[in-house]
Amino acid sequence: MKTGIAHLPLHGGKAPSWLFQRMKRLAREITIAVVSEYGPQEMLRRLSDPFWFQAFGCVLGFDWHSSGVTTTTCGALKEGMKGLEVELGLFIAGGKGGTSRKTPSEIIRAGGHLSCDPEKLVYASRMSAKVDSSAVQDGYQLYHHAFIFTKSGDWAVVQQGMNDASKYARRYHWLGSRVANFVVEPHQAICCDSRGDTLNMVAVASEEARQSAVILSQLKPGVLVGEIKKIQHLHLPSRHHVDIRDIHPDRLYKIFVKTYEQAPENFESLLGMEGVGPKTIRALALISEIVYGKSPSFHDPVRYSFAHGGKDGHPYPVDREVYDRTIEIFRNALRQAKVGNNEKVDA
Structure with missing residues (x-):
């Protein structure tokens, strides 16, 4: 703890x-x-x-x-x-x-x-x-x-x-x-x-977002990259302190291939995967809200x-x-x- x-x-x-x-x-x-x-x-x-x-x-x-x-x-x-x-x-x-x-x-x-x-x-x-x-x-x-x-x-x-x-x-x-x-x-x-x-993905309030991120990580890479490109044209609410501009969809493609092939069973195994870093987690958190309506916590711990x-x-x-x-x-x-x-x- x-x-x-x-x-x-x-x-x-x-x-x-x-x-x-x-x-x-x-x-x-x-x-x-x-x-x-x-x-x-x-x-x-x-x-x-x-x-x-x-x-x-x-x-x-x-x-x-x-x-x-x-x-x-x-x-x-x-x-x-x-x-x-x-x-x-x-x-x-x-x-x-x-x-x-x-x-x-x-x-x-x-x-x-x-x-x-x-x-x-x-x-x-x-x-x-x-x-x-x-x-x-x-x-x-x-x-x-x-x-x-x-x-x-x-x-x-x-x-x-x-x-x-x-x-x-x-x-x-x-x-x-x-x-x-x-x-x-x-x-x-x-x-x-x-x-x-x-962006606090370990908050209790982020449980649904964590579950959604795992589900998303198991989707085909092309689907995820396509969703990120859609997000880049949206105007998100001001309360969202995650800047989509520094996320490059094509650069994440290889990481999404890895998550798709290894199919992590939970958020901890997803987070622990080699190559999965802040931008990957940030992208999955954003897609989670857009696709499933599951918002992560933005409360500073x-x-x-x-x-x-x-x-x-x-x-x-x-x-x-x-x-x-x-x-x-x-x-x-x-x-x-x-x-x-x-x-x-x-x-």
């Missing part, structure tokens, strides 16, 4: 090395503390909470509000956990840009340490990305995907998309233990300052703290001495806990 969405202004640049090295060490100690006390599933739950994640990034000393807090915090967590994955029973795959495409191979590589089928985790990773890029079309192009999972197969996702026009990024959080259905209301809570023009300052000096510059002392306090507390003294951990 998606547990939240955060909106963050797009900022360029990266964390300076002196800060990132400290972020790695502190992220490592905090993760050890949480997993040791509550188990790896609790760390997944916390990372899937957009507010806890934001506070986590602030505690690590990065920007309190920019898009970079997502990529840098996940990067620090992944680097900080290296060598501890098997011991903690907690793994993290993926990352920003090209690194996100390595997620499946990284999951498979950890397969020998898992008590579940890693292919199920690969599927969860792929479908969570497909939902936020194709089934929910809110104008944000995904460029970061972090997949965190345990030995037993529990998982969480922290992924982010950017909107060049608004200069904002939108972060999506998922918690696998709450996913009952990838394509029916996977969002539990959404945190955002604004709502956009969105959108429904901090400072410990060490921020790299840009807001709300104040990072105090390196205080930061190093915090890391040492965590390290000593955990060392004491191992010999039975929990007072420092509680503090």
Whole structure:
């Protein structure tokens, strides 16, 4: 289940090395503390909470509000956990840009340490990305995907998309233990300052449109292309925030051939097909309303703290001495806990 969405202004640049090295060490100690006390599933739950994640990034000393807090915090967590994955029973795959495409191979590589089928985790990773890029079309192009999972197969996702026009990024959080259905209301809570023009094919209100899309995907490609060409001459109501002008019927023909030949049995299998992306889903949603009168939902599913300052000096510059002392306090507390003294951990 998606547990939240955060909106963050797009900022360029990266964390300076002196800060990132400290972020790695502190992220490592905090993760050890949480997993040791509550188990790896609790760390997944916390990372899937957009507010806890934001506070986590602030505690690590990065920007309190920019898009970079997502990529840098996940990067620090992944680097900080290296060598501890098997011991903690907690793994993290993926990352920003090209690194996100390595997620499946990284999951498979950890397969020998898992008590579940890693292919199920690969599927969860792929479908969570497909939902936020194709089934929910809110104008944000995904460029970061972090997949965190345990030995037993529990998982969480922290992924982010950017909107060049608004200069904002939108972060999506998922918690696998709450996913009952990838394509029916996977969002539990959404945190955002604004709502956009969105095609939401995973809303409850889109159920009939989902069913119609599956039926349409099984029709001969020529029929579908013909319907799209008809739509391009219609004047749709202003409430429809799906622009038909950027859909090219002839370019979709090959995709429709594939859906016709494979005949997906439901919307999830249709969405999961290779090559089926935002434009295919958008075209089927439009045809669904024109042919069957089944309208999809256009409702946007959108429904901090400072410990060490921020790299840009807001709300104040990072105090390196205080930061190093915090890391040492965590390290000593955990060392004491191992010999039975929990007072420092509680503090």
